[in-house]
Amino acid sequence: MEFLKHQIEKVKPHFEKGGKWEKHYYSFEALETFLFAPATTNGIKGSQIRDAIDLKRLMMTVIIAMVPCLLFGIWNVGHQHFLATGQAAAGFGDKIWVGIVQVMPIVIVSYGVGLGIEFVFATFRRHPVNEGFLVTGMLIPLVMPPDIPLGQVALATAFAVIIGKEAFGGTGMNVMNVALTARAFLYFAYPTDISGSVWTYLGDAKAVAGYSGATPLSIAADAATTGTNVVTSLNSFGAGWNEGVFSFSNMFMGIMPGCIGETSTLMCLIGAFILIATGAGSWKVIVSVFGGAYAMGLLLNLIGGNAFVEMPAHYHLVIGGLAFGAVFMATDPVTASQTETGKWIYGILIGVFTVLIRVFNPAYPEGIMLAILLMNVFAPLIDYFVVSANKKRRLQRATV
Template sequence: MKALKKVIQNLDPKFEKGGKWEKMYPLYETLSTFLFTPKHVTEQGSHIRDGVDLKRTMFMVVIAMVPALLFGIYNTGHWHYELQSYLNPEQYGAYSDYLTGFGDKVLYGVLQVLPIIIVSYGVGLAIEFVFGFVRGHGLHEGFLVSGMLIPLIMPADVPLWMVGVATAFAVVIGKEVFGGTGMNIVNIALTARAFLFFAYPTAMSGDKVWKSGTSDVIAQNGGVLPDGASGATALGDMASFVGDSPMVAGEALSASMSSADLLQKFEGAYDPLHAIIGMIPGSVGETSVIAILLGAGLLLYTGVASWRIILSFFAGGFAFALLMNLIGANAYMDMPAYYHLIIGGFAFGAVFMATDPVTASQTQYGKLWYGFLGGGLAILIRVLNPAYPEGVMLAILFMNIMAPLIDHYVVQANITRRKKRFKTA
């Protein structure tokens, strides 16, 4: 590495101002600082010096997402073959078992998920480079994380062109127009998901997008899904409890069933243990609570994420879910409070989205309020507006906007307390 560093240092004059390749400086600076600590560091004065720069911090977040990514790859393949078993029970019937055909499931998952990652990084980094050349700076580090987050919060069957369009929209409108990394006011990955959710809702919701290959199965089965082969998520089934025709795992239930009967059917179809492990349909990286918590452990151990936000987000969600239990107007509200924390994107949002250091609250007390209100709002959106069963996305985006206001009131409260102490003294 020392030899490589010496080679790079010898190239510095050619890329700096007045050098032969001055116009290529943004690309050179990006590659050199990715490999080694930037040379533009403080050398004197009261500054904390650390070998961990922003690129390495972002890379740590990417590493923390690896467990969720790996499980998402397997889960994508599992549900694909589970769906195939309805059409070809003799060939794929045993694939409904979690370990049968493990290699085939992983291979299918890789072939399905890897292109989404490539498109996300390819489009996003290309736009970042363009803005870097125009503004004369290197590649911003923030997209190292956003480029991985975007695929993990998408259905595995999302068209690649949609991923590209959503990524471009998020990077340009959600980030670069505000000045780049550190200037954006909302989470970039959630901006991409929100764009697709409202621009192309049929590709981001319903019961035909969460199991890869569903459209092929429908085509092979005369234009309809085989009986019992619904691709709905647990949240989608929960939302149906407030309608006229409740559904659980593709089974139509009677609207006159009691809340207790509906919940019993639901918990039979979506076992809590399976939800914690992640063996349920959903976005690529959002289903496994265990994998997400492994990532959370790394982020907390390295000090990258705020435990205040994560803990308060879960606390807020649990508290508001208990409040819904007290109201108990329907089976959706009667759902055990802990269940809301282990299905959908709640855990993923709490660990990887709400903790975004740019868009979250900055004050210590502000982080507690930010997380608590974000978790609570996610449950309220889920339960009170079933049209958006995944309330985490909208809740975090709303709290991103409110974060500066929360910090303002926390700071003002602190100033008020100091003034009172001064008067007393």
């Protein structure tokens, strides 16, 4: 350690003002502070002591909360692959291996491209490399289909980091969630690669007879037009090759085709527990997204109309990406509402809009992505009203 510290001290002057690599200072700073927490002390005046937390630790906490989703996703990619190709007897190790081979390149591309752009921008824009991308870089793979071409991952990541974040001034200034921007980019740029039968990795193998790449959401949407009961359709799906894949309990566990990391409501809840216990994510947002979606589902049940509308409200919580979105996307502190009252409104509206988009939008079956992006845009407005209320209380007090 002493040797490493010594080496860093030796090259440091070159990166400081007047040094020959002065413009790479922030890249150097990022690596240096990654190796050693800095030796800086607090100023002469003001707080002489500081809390042991820093942004790196906070971001690592969020990444750790995502690990259950990632590990489960790796296994599930392999599991679904073997089920769909008729090799249900495949061993645990084989499933993990297939999952790793399929998922890790996406993770590596996401981090490689994203961090590369971060460093370039840090050099030219003269701002510190922000730790925010450590989280974004993990979120992007988790919301990708397992079969996504790596080139598209790279392009989506680049688009999200440059247009979604750096154009606004970097971490802390962006309006929309960076990972969801990447996902939305893919959805609109390559619609065929991110919808339809892309949710199971088949590889070179041939799918079993009777295989269908339908998702619970598309089944529910179809049920609405044919008028069959959604729950019956879901339960009977997969007969012959993957019976019961869309039963409620199975969907809660997440053993079904879907994006790499977002199928399992259970894993998302574990993540939610970590985020809430460590205080890294706002429990108000998580609870209110689930609550808003459930309440909207109940309301639709009461109104009635078609089979999708009448789907039991609790199904909304386990199908699609609602749980993942609620736990990891909606809680992004930069793009969410920043006032405590605002967080409730923001979360509830995300839940409500998710269900509305699902049920009433024929073109796009999943609503959570667009609902969060929409509320990202409106979060400052919500905050505006909350802050105005605070100012008004102060003003009223003055005139009483």
